[in-house]
Amino acid sequence: MLKSIEDNFDDPEVHSLLIKHFIELRSVSPEDSCHVLDIDGLKNPSIKFWSLWDGNHLMGIGALKFLDKEHGEFKSIRVNDKFRGKGNGLKVINHLINEAKKINIKRLSLETGAGDFFLAARKLFNKSGFETCKPFSHYRNNINSVYMTMLINNK
Template sequence: MPELVIAPGDLTDPRVLRLLEDHLADMHATSPAESVHALDVSGLSDPAVTFWAVSDGEAVLGCVALKQLSPEHGELKSMRADAAARGQGLGRRLLEHVLDEARSRGYARISLETGTEDFFAPARALYEKAGFTVCPPFGSYELDPNSAFYTLELAPGA
């Protein structure tokens, strides 16, 4: 694995914008529009959202965000690995980063929404391996056959 740096992401950086455009394009190509819950730049700019980019030198390889739903509950958002960086453990590293941040904020739980299509199978496997379990819709989400909902209870001080 290259020497990766995970740092606050610059939502004006053209490399980050390309990654986010690719992410949204994949979501819209895979799921019906009403089932796409990925955040665009304006959504990622919300004060309740913290956004990180991961880079290796000059290359931006991925991103992830954490949205505060309440003082005890966070939502994993916009996790993306560039197509050229997939299969190298980047998703696991990004997920660990968000879980560490959620614990440091004192969250008791972190939840996420992902797709049910085959395209999302690697993501669902990653979340399940990390201990996430299927849950009902949370926050403002509604039951949707194209959405899978997961949650993870975070041990205090872990």
């Protein structure tokens, strides 16, 4: 049984996974196309952040940014390396979708990379019900980005 903890940025394991996430994404994304938020960015009041735990082991992290009262954006989704390749990415996404449903979000969107490094993430988002879309919110057309969205059935 997974447990989720909200806004626990100070946990050493969470902090370490976030830093690894930032470093890795910045290393594979052109500077003008890297939309990853640092910890201060994730602490913005328009964002809810969760860590997911399998017992005492950090399984993954993810955040939901409120674009408006019915539209949310996924941010900083990451699965801990020892939990990768076992369906846990889907668990993180489903947790975020369920949290979005609780607060009546009707549309979820995301931006991810267009390069080969991000292929597994794009496949996972497709499997979760996301479809490619035009840029949303503050995003603009960018050959290095793929934009995806899905409608949520809150019933």
